[in-house]
Amino acid sequence: MIYYILANPHAGHGHGKVVTHTLTDYLSQKNIPFHLFETQQPLDEAPLIAKILTLKTGADRLLIIGGDGTISLSLNALPADEVFSYIPAGSGNDFARGLGISRQESATLATFDAIHSGQAQEIYVISYSSDKLSGIATNNIGIGLDAAIVDAANKSRLKAVLNRFKLGQLSYLISALHVLFTKKAFAIQANGRRFDKAFIFTVTKHPYFGGGIPLAPDASLKTPELHLVTISRFNLFKTFLLIPKLLKGTHFENDHVDLLINKHFTLTATSTQPVQIDGEIKTFLAGQTLEISTEKRTIIY
Ligand SMILES: Nc1ncnc2c1ncn2[C@@H]1O[C@H](COP(=O)(O)OP(=O)(O)OP(=O)(O)O)[C@@H](O)[C@H]1O
Numbered sequence: 388m389i390y391y392i393l394a395n396p397h398a399g400h401g402h403g404k405v406v407t408h409t410l411t412d413y414l415s416q417k418n419i420p421f422h423l424f425e426t427q428q429p430l431d432e433a434p435l436i437a438k439i440l441t442l443k444t445g446a447d448r449l450l451i452i453g454g455d456g457t458i459s460l461s462l463n464a465l466p467a468d469e470v471f472s473y474i475p476a477g478s479g480n481d482f483a484r485g486l487g488i489s490r491q492e493s494a495t496l497a498t499f500d501a502i503h504s505g506q507a508q509e510i511y512v513i514s515y516s517s518d519k520l521s522g523i524a525t526n527n528i529g530i531g532l533d534a535a536i537v538d539a540a541n542k543s544r545l546k547a548v549l550n551r552f553k554l555g556q557l558s559y560l561i562s563a564l565h566v567l568f569t570k571k572a573f574a575i576q577a578n579g580r581r582f583d584k585a586f587i588f589t590v591t592k593h594p595y596f597g598g599g600i601p602l603a604p605d606a607s608l609k610t611p612e613l614h615l616v617t618i619s620r621f622n623l624f625k626t627f628l629l630i631p632k633l634l635k636g637t638h639f640e641n642d643h644v645d646l647l648i649n650k651h652f653t654l655t656a657t658s659t660q661p662v663q664i665d666g667e668i669k670t671f672l673a674g675q676t677l678e679i680s681t682e683k684r685t686i687i688y
Pocket residue numbers: 395396397398399400426427428429430431432453454455456457458460476477478479480481
């Protein structure tokens with residue numbers, strides 16, 4: 388059995404490189420055969436997965452190392468029946484949080500040992516399609532505040548400057564505050580139910596978004612149900628008071644917060660809105676319909 392490792396050395400501001408070296412040193416020491424494929428630039432994940440699939444046999448294993456972007460891009464390139472393993476090395480690592488995999492660098496070898504002796508388990512990821520977009524998402528799909536924040540941060544000239552000083556997170560905080568004050572509520576339908584003043588509108592398969600915020604505390608990758616969390620725009624002061632509750636996962640106590648649980652959601656936008664799919668920004672056009680359901684994947688961890 389050979390481990391085919393796809394690693395993003397850039398994940399977690401270079402944390403991916405450290406985790407990969409720690410693991411490959413260990414594999415060499417233990418005489419466990421492996422082939423390492425490191426991404427050299429953005430979007431290298433899909434061609435490297437394709438290359439690995441031409442080399443690997445059914446007895447071999449695929450191990451992905453990186454953050455949420457790496458696992459999302461990799462699984463989008465991986466056929467649904469291919470088994471994979473994952474060691475987190477990003478900054479947010481929400482998918483790893485959802486699976487209960489330790490995100491500590493010191494846990495890398497223990498995580499690998501669990502993989503090496505582990506059994507295949509089924510999980511469900513998000514599957515989405517519309518006339519313009521289709522794919523799978525390992526974290527969440529948001530049409531609202533989260534998408535507007537990522538969109539604003541990506542467009543911000545400040546982000547490039549702050550990134551140079553490894554202060555990229557600060558640009559998200561500044562964009563978040565700006566969007567919180569300026570983003571207007573929008574109307575959207577989910578499974579025929581109309582939401583007139585949507586502000587946060589996020590479908591998730593596990594509890595976390597934004598690097599550990601427990602948006603849907605009871606969501607699970609182990610079941611086929613999707614959780615749609617909606618927060619309506621109301622008085623700005625009260626919206627601010629909701630932030631600590633959101634950080635603690637107690638926001639459902641609030642009347643403006645709703646949770647819909649279903650295996651399938653059909654979303655129809657009334658106005659054109661940015662949508663974030665695992666942190667990547669796309670556009671959800673007015674009148675467009677987005678079908679969201681789940682797809683089974685097999686992981687050893
Ligand atoms: N060698 C590379 N140099 C620059 N970018 C890369 C490289 N390899 C991959 N990428 C890009 O890095 C992004 C993924 O990073 P990833 O999300 O895994 O890390 P992160 O942002 O630190 O983690 P998280 O999303 O968990 O906070 C993808 O867009 C991917 O294409």
